[in-house]
Amino acid sequence: MKAATQRHRTRLLVLTGVVAGLLLFFGANAHLVYVAIQAQSECVDHLKMPDETRPGQFRAAKSAC
Template sequence: MTAPAKPFPRRTWLAWLLVPVGLLLFAGANAHLFYVAVQSQPDCVEHLKAAGDGEGYRAAKSAC
């Protein structure tokens, strides 16, 4: 004869609920960051075009 199955304690149910919710939240946040990174295209900004055009930084390879 087998013993009757014990119901899970309340903390176990809570863990089985919160872990998948946390994983879904993490995956959703990463998907959103990936979407924003792929969809955003910043405008060109003023920068030095050639070396020696004054003080400051210049783009290594300008897309403008």
């Protein structure tokens, strides 16, 4: 009888750990989706045309501004 109780307790602990891990996983992903939707970046200054006088400066591939 004692072995059966121990086995049930172990199963409950494992199941609780799995459920907690899944909740953490889905909660973190839901937070990432929420932040991505809320972070609507506005138009940022960038080079419109290539400029050889300022090396290392990048321009947008397709400007939305």
